[in-house]
């Protein structure tokens with residue numbers, strides 16, 4: 485049964501919405517020791533952890549060309565069309581994000597500018613523990629490809645028979661991934677961070693994963709860059725009395741089935757809707773093949789929050805800063821400007837969250853665990869870096885020389901001042 489809370493200003497949201505069913509300390513220790521071990525023992529450690537966590541002893545870590553060809557030969561052709569359709573929508577949306585170089589020319593001959601360069605080597609994590617995510621392959625790889633990254637490698641856990649599903653391989657090839665490795669979890673994050681005999685060290689790691697993956701990315705940050713902490717899925721639905729309880733429950737469960745640690749929250753002004761959704765969740769849970777995962781998520785992390793008005797609903801939502809926010813209200817566009825913290829916003833009654841998961845175009849790798857307060861969806865920006873450049877003419881330098889010298893002397897940095905003044909000595 486999902487827990488229901490009546491919100492008022494006295495309610496301690498930190499306590500009521502706490503995601504406390506898991507010991508992060510245990511995960512920390514496990515991940516730290518895996519990272520150290522892979523750094524020390526490379527491929528040998530990867531093979532052992534893959535046997536331990538994924539139940540398969542691998543001979544080779546890299547997917548071969550024959551395996552990729554076989555995937556194209558065996559994949560369901562309708563699924564391949566859907567993958568291509570989704571790829572094209574994601575590409576169209578992300579092409580709009582491309583940043584161009586710019587130049588500022590001044591009359592005195594000074595030229596200033598910014599050049600944008602792709603990050604050369606990137607590693608993409610595609611989850612594969614309890615479900616396979618070809619959609620995540622596309623969401624990660626397409627922006628990297630548009631950015632122009634030279635080497636795009638993908639890591640994902642293998643199935644029990646030591647293969648990678650055809651849908652993942654086909655999605656990887658369609659979106660331009662160069663190399664694919666059959667390794668998942670924190671061990672794969674270690675491999676991408678430090679490099680092993682087989683897996684190249686990259687400059688940046690992107691992609692979502694479970695708590696072990698998220699923790700590993702956090703720990704290797706500094707050694708490499710990371711996109712964000714995209715962990716267990718979340719959805720928060722703001723609903724008024726116009727929302728349909730059957731649809732609302734279905735939307736909550738769409739994210740609950742990802743992970744026992746997924747967080748699904750309904751915030752509503754309607755007590756009637758709250759009761760109906762609570763009943764409907766019980767009914768629909770029984771119909772799901774992944775009932776156990778979804779039930780644990782709903783019963784431990786799930787909440788229905790009843791509020792007096794939309795102001796309070798918006799306040800709670802901005803406080804949670806959910807990965808996905810559904811505005812299941814009469815006029816979602818009216819509410820939109822008041823939403824300050826959310827990964828992706830789904831507007832109105834005909835935009836269920838899975839539309840964004842699969843094919844609308846915007847990215848589905850999104851900030852979780854409240855990090856939407858300061859992070860954005862995965863985008864082309866995550867795969868580029870910028871350099872600025874400065875060109876001064878003789879006249880331009882002469883015009884500012886005294887100012888630079890003044891600044892440098894104030895900071896007590898004589899050599900800085902002299903690097904300018906020396907140019908004007910006779």
Ligand SMILES: NC(=O)c1ccc[n+]([C@@H]2O[C@H](COP(=O)([O-])OP(=O)(O)OC[C@H]3O[C@@H](n4cnc5c(N)ncnc54)[C@H](O)[C@@H]3O)[C@@H](O)[C@H]2O)c1
Nearest residue numbers: 611612613614641668669692693694716717742743848849
């Ligand atoms: N934010 C997004 O865009 C997005 C997209 C898709 C999925 N997700 C999330 O990704 C996650 C996928 O999780 P998953 O588990 O299915 O796949 P996963 O690939 O993230 O994790 C599986 C791996 O976790 C490791 N692991 C499992 N138990 C472990 C243990 N006890 N100790 C050490 N390592 C262990 C193993 O190496 C295993 O291969 C879910 O939380 C889902 O909500 C997020």
Ligand SMILES: N[C@H](CO)Cc1c[nH]c[nH+]1
Nearest residue numbers: 617619620717718841848
């Ligand atoms: N909802 C996930 C992000 O939290 C993305 C996804 C992929 N496939 C289905 N859903």
Ligand SMILES: [Zn+2]
Nearest residue numbers: 717738739841
């Ligand atoms: Zn999803």
